[in-house]
Amino acid sequence: MYKEKTAQAVDILNEFDIDLWLTFVRETHTIHDPGLDFLCPASLTWQSAIIISRSGEKTAIVGNLDSAAVEETGIFDKVISYKSGIAEDLTGYIESKNPDTIAINYSKDNEMADGLTHGMYLILKNYFKDTPYADKFVSSEHVLSALRGRKTDKELKRLKIAAKITNDIYAEVTDYMEAGMTEKDVAEFILNKVSKLGLETSWDKATCPSVFTGPDTAGAHFGPTDRKIERGHILNIDFGVKKDDYVSDMQRTWYFLKKDEKEPPGSVKKGFEVLLGSIQAAAAAIKPGKEGREIDGVARDYIVEHGYDEYPHALGHQVGRAAHDGAALLCPEWERYGERPYMKIEEGQVYTIEPRLTVKGHGVVTIEEEVVVTKDGCEYLSEPQTELYVIKK
Amino acid sequence: MYKEKTAQAVDILNEFDIDLWLTFVRETHTIHDPGLDFLCPASLTWQSAIIISRSGEKTAIVGNLDSAAVEETGIFDKVISYKSGIAEDLTGYIESKNPDTIAINYSKDNEMADGLTHGMYLILKNYFKDTPYADKFVSSEHVLSALRGRKTDKELKRLKIAAKITNDIYAEVTDYMEAGMTEKDVAEFILNKVSKLGLETSWDKATCPSVFTGPDTAGAHFGPTDRKIERGHILNIDFGVKKDDYVSDMQRTWYFLKKDEKEPPGSVKKGFEVLLGSIQAAAAAIKPGKEGREIDGVARDYIVEHGYDEYPHALGHQVGRAAHDGAALLCPEWERYGERPYMKIEEGQVYTIEPRLTVKGHGVVTIEEEVVVTKDGCEYLSEPQTELYVIKK
Secondary structure, eight states: OHHHHHHHHHHHHHHHTOSEEEEEESOTTTSOOGGGGGTOOSOOOSSEEEEEETTSOEEEEEEGGGHHHHHHTOOOSEEEEESSOSHHHHHHHHHHHOOSOEEESOOSSOGGGOOOBHHHHHHHHHHTTTSGGGGGEEEOHHHHHHHHHSOOHHHHHHHHHHHHHHHHHHHHHHHHOOTTOBHHHHHHHHHHHHHHTTOEESSOGGGSSEEEESSSOOOSSOOOOSOBOOTTOEEEEEEOEEETTEEOOEEEEEEEOOTTOSSOOHHHHHHHHHHHHHHHHHHHHOOTTOBHHHHHHHHHHHHHHTTOOOOSSOSBOBOSSSSSOOSSOBOOSOGGGTTGGGSBOOTTOEEEEOOEEEETTTEEEEOBEEEEEOSSSEEESSOOOOSOEEEOO | OHHHHHHHHHHHHHHHTOSEEEEEESOTTTSOOGGGGGTOOSOOOSSEEEEEETTSOEEEEEEGGGHHHHHHTOOOSEEEEESSOSHHHHHHHHHHHOOSOEEESOOSSOGGGOOOBHHHHHHHHHHTTTSGGGGOEEEOHHHHHHHHHSOOHHHHHHHHHHHHHHHHHHHHHHHHOOTTOBHHHHHHHHHHHHHHTTOEESSOGGGSSEEEESSSOOOSSOOOOSOBOOTTOEEEEEEOEEETTEEOOEEEEEEEOOTTOSSOOHHHHHHHHHHHHHHHHHHHHOOTTOBHHHHHHHHHHHHHHTTOOOOSSOSBOBOSSSSSOOSSOBOOSOGGGTTGGGSBOOTTOEEEEOOEEEETTTEEEEOBEEEEEOSSSEEESSOOOOSOEEEOO
8 A cells, every 4th residue: 555655656746746755753652754654654753754756765763672663664765863863864965966946844724734743843944044945845735745645556456445334334323222221321322333243433533423412402513421322312423434544534413213203203204305406416516626616506506505504613524534635625725725726627536425414403404425526426335314214112 | 531631731731931831733543642541431523622731721613513412421511513724713712812822742753742733733733834823833842751650640540550461471372382383373472362352452463562582583563473483593582562541561571591591601601691781770870850861871871881782772761641752761862762861750651661782692671660750759559570590381
């Protein structure tokens, strides 16, 4: 996987006309640059430079005690080991290549491409202060965003497996749940399944799964509580698993029938249908070349036009090694999203579509699907939810 | 623990004459600022500001979907929730406090205080570009280093428990090991113990434990291999456990007797005695007010004076929530250590002491002890190794 992705990186450097891509890190076990997930599996303790050139040369400059493990990866053409300090080897290497542009690992807009800490940036600038290269640093955000976003077949396969496992667990949850159980009961059931499969959750266990039952819950990003499932509740779950380093991120919605109900009340059915419609409309609009804000707008308008409040977040984000995999987002033009609403959708990217709406007195309807962008549209990564799951127990 | 440490932070702000301490982060599940371990247990998705003032006010400004979980922590006097963007709330809050100095979360010398990414730094500077506060940012490294370093009684208790568990596992390893086993066999035995105790290792499992047997091994920071333990080998292990968020980091050394040996050969015994002597000399030299380079020099000189090569790394680092816990180091004046050799040792800090030396033809002798700095010296956190562990099997 590392060899495949570093080879892909060389193509991207040529596409974007970048001579060298320098990823500058230290103590990666503590502060982990997400870009390293494609560049080097070994932990790097001291100041370390991972350098890829447009000619295809892959070089690592690392502290002496790290060099054996880095060589062992087989990724690098050259591993330079230093004892006292990296400055001489690093500046010497760059001078020998004499690049016009050096992309370095920071980004304002994409946190997944922003692994360079400010302290490390100051150190790097200082090393190059008396050289012509100090003015040649640019952000590597476009390089890394393209590399993260454009999934290889191997990556897609892993993402599909993670999504399938998630759907399978949701099917078991449907059989398991009954009124009277707490949100925590449901979360525990899911975590046990994950643990038995020998997997990890896609993000912190404290909120993965998130389980929300009934009206007036805490909103997203809050852990399961002791609140009991009551008949008449809408319940939703947000959850995903990590399998072979790739994750899923999917939401599903259930309704618990009251004793005298044969089917969910009209308001719940309508809420579900509108939400489903907004997802299908968004999915139909996705294709390479569109901007994320256009897709967000399709779902947001659909929901508002049907009489519901707009969702207070983005429609969807990319998924890959991380549940929030960075760069282009399906999001509105809000300050907090910076340049991301305007980024173009590309073939091979994987996005979530996850609108939400509230049905008064019952709870929140939310579905989160994952889609992969194809040449002229998109495909679901796994079976989508097309009917409200109704529970009688 | 969070309340205890944030209260300690207020005292430190007053000690260092800092008006506000601002920790600026986003997507903390992906890029985790180590300083958050003392400030906020909740995951923060969008741009978020954790602000502590010298008057004792603790404020969080976070995205709307994160605010319930942040309020739930009970740490903050005020949680400000935003939807579109943080800029207005953040600049408004700072203006209302009108501070002379704002410490922010970056550091050149201490990676454990360098959680602000360069992209986030640029964003922050931009928010304040038309205000008088843009010139009032300073590094929070001294604040956070003091907070990390000065362990409370509760923290010390946890560190001692982690060290004790590590020593207990080492005792079981001594009973278990025999010639013919591989480094991987030994590592697996240790990882099973850790797993049975429901604990995690202190750092990546791939190199925790590290196991090195015999001469010409890969050096530190390399995972266990299929190399077999032979009689006449010196074997060393580097390992630690995380218990209740606090870790240990300790090394031990064994010798495997040859069939005809009653005791280790003279060269091995001498190597062990010299190494032990260097640790005891360093421990005797530690006290508040000394600089780390002085202590490193004591051990380094001791080893060189006894005819061995100096170790190619620092003598010791701090331990706490992380195995490499940042700031002051017991290290030589090498470029890669920046200002750290000159930092002063303080009461309540916990350091490792971990020299190494090679005994030709047998392997590497290395012991790593943990000590806590007291008012006028230091104490071992757990039982130190004072005799070479000799195995006949």
